[in-house]
Amino acid sequence: MPHALITGITGQDGLYLGELLINKGYEVFGLVRGQSNPKVAMVEKTLPGVQLLEGDLTDLPSLIGAVEIAQPDEVYNLGAISFVGLSWRQAELTGETTGIGVLRMLEAIRIVASDEMGGIRFYQASSSEMFGKVRETPQRETTPFHPRSPYGVAKTFGHYITVNYRESYGAHAVSGILFNHESPRRGVEFVTRKISRGVARIALGAQEKIALGNLEARRDWGFAGDYVDAMWRMLQRDTADDYVVATGETHSVRELLDTAFSHVGIDDWSPYIVQDPRFLRPAEVDVLVGDASKARDLLGWRPAVDFRTLVEMMVDADLTAVRSDLDREDATLRGDAAQRA
Numbered sequence: 001m002p003h004a005l006i007t008g009i010t011g012q013d014g015l016y017l018g019e020l021l022i023n024k025g026y027e028v029f030g031l032v033r034g035q036s037n038p039k040v041a042m043v044e045k046t047l048p049g050v051q052l053l054e055g056d057l058t059d060l061p062s063l064i065g066a067v068e069i070a071q072p073d074e075v076y077n078l079g080a081i082s083f084v085g086l087s088w089r090q091a092e093l094t095g096e097t098t099g100i101g102v103l104r105m106l107e108a109i110r111i112v113a114s115d116e117m118g119g120i121r122f123y124q125a126s127s128s129e130m131f132g133k134v135r136e137t138p139q140r141e142t143t144p145f146h147p148r149s150p151y152g153v154a155k156t157f158g159h160y161i162t163v164n165y166r167e168s169y170g171a172h173a174v175s176g177i178l179f180n181h182e183s184p185r186r187g188v189e190f191v192t193r194k195i196s197r198g199v200a201r202i203a204l205g206a207q208e209k210i211a212l213g214n215l216e217a218r219r220d221w222g223f224a225g226d227y228v229d230a231m232w233r234m235l236q237r238d239t240a241d242d243y244v245v246a247t248g249e250t251h252s253v254r255e256l257l258d259t260a261f262s263h264v265g266i267d268d269w270s271p272y273i274v275q276d277p278r279f280l281r282p283a284e285v286d287v288l289v290g291d292a293s294k295a296r297d298l299l300g301w302r303p304a305v306d307f308r309t310l311v312e313m314m315v316d317a318d319l320t321a322v323r324s325d326l327d328r329e330d331a332t333l334r335g336d337a338a339q340r341a
Contacts (some may be wrong), residue, residue: 005070007031007057007105008078009050010039012185013125017076017228018047024232029070031055031063031079057101063108067120074235076123077105080155084129085189085279087151099154106165106173117165121235122173124162127155128180128220128246128288138291141177141242148285159242166240174234179220179246179290181227182310184317191253192221192314195260200318202272203264206326209272213279215253220289222247223305223313233299246290247303259311264319 004021008014009030021028029051032040040052053069055062057079067075080098081087087094102124109120131139132148147153165171186193194210201207222245230245261269295301305313 001025001027002073003027003029003071004074004076005029005031005053005066005072006076006078007055008080008082008125009047009052010037010043011078011082012183012187012224013078013181013228013231014076015043015046015185016183016225017078017231018043018050020228020232022047022049026074027051029053029066029072031066057097057104060104060107063104064111067108067112072120074121074123075105075109076125076231076235077102077158078125080125081151084149084151087149087154091150094150095154095157097154098151099157102158103161106161106171109171110165110169117169117171120172121240122162122165122171123231123235124158124173124175125231126159126162126175126177126242127152128177128244128290129285130156130159130177131288132285134285134287137287138246138248138289139244140291141244141294152285163242172235172240174240175242176227176231176234177242177244177290178227178230179222179244179288181222181224181245182314183224184314185224186314192256192311193318195253195256196311196314197318197322198272199260199264199266199315200322203266203319204322204326206322209274211274211276211279212253213276215257215273215275217285218250218252218287218289220246220248220250221256221307221310222303223310226303226305230295230299230301233295233301237298241298243295243299244290244292245295245301246292247307248290248292249307250287250289251307255307256311259308260315263312263315 004026033056053066055066081094129152130145133146135144162173162175166173182192198210257269
């Protein structure tokens with residue numbers, strides 16, 4: 001039974017990857033920060049059988065301990081301060097976690113594995129945000145990086161230190177340059193989930209407006225469940241390399257709004273949207289779209305979920321969740337009224 005250690009297991013990618021690996025017969029270990037992490041119960045419910053280890057990407061000894069306990073065949077480094085907007089407000093923490101955290105994880109593997117560093121296969125979650133102010137369209141593995149946020153800069157360091165350990169120590173280390181990937185498990189602070197949840201609440205009469213930033217930004221949006229399959233495929237190849245993972249299609253935030261609102265029967269969404277300058281980036285990334293032909297040719301990977309299906313999936317999941325929330329609120333109000341009576 002192969003062993004896998006996943007950092008960032010509480011995020012959407014960690015959950016989907018954990019499910020994939022468990023279904024493939026892996027023993028899965030997940031790194032969580034803090035003894036009272038509120039997401040632990042959710043991980044244990046979603047991934048029964050997963051073994052959770054305490055550790056922090058800002059603390060090398062904890063990472064060494066986790067590697068020693070898990071004895072992994074594969075390490076998937078998904079942990080990061082991953083919300084781009086937050087990276088300007090917490091630039092130092094983003095650098096320590098998203099950037100230097102990759103170095104610490106590689107060092108932990110090197111220290112535990114000693115001269116056999118290539119025996120533990122390592123996946124680094126790189127990002128399309130590294131391309132930033134793009135030099136060519138579409139972006140591919142050879143496109144130069146020009147990051148436009150502290151998050152993008154930190155991811156660029158993490159990418160290059162992964163390449164450096166591969167070339168310096170013979171590490172079987174790969175980077176997946178993943179373009180935007182979403183799901184019903186996405187955090188509500190991200191624009192896709194902010195829109196899907198807001199649309200669901202508006203459709204059910206629980207919300208009036210959604211505040212957004214740049215509606216013209218265009219992204220290559222795919223389904224997170226498809227993208228974790230690409231991660232696993234990368235580590236199964238005998239030669240370590242880097243791969244762009246993307247759909248090859250670009251859509252604007254306006255198109256996202258069109259698709260989400262039309263799914264609940266609203267054709268004109270303009271009365272429900274407020275543009276708020278607080279959500280504009282200090283340095284904007286206007287268009288990102290990836291060329292995943294290398295992953296298609298060498299890994300046999302292709303996305304299965306298209307843009308419309310993804311958006312409708314997220315809206316449907318949020319409609320179910322919001323209805324459940326509203327039912328609980330109604331039951332609480334009825335209970336309080338009965339007690340007062």
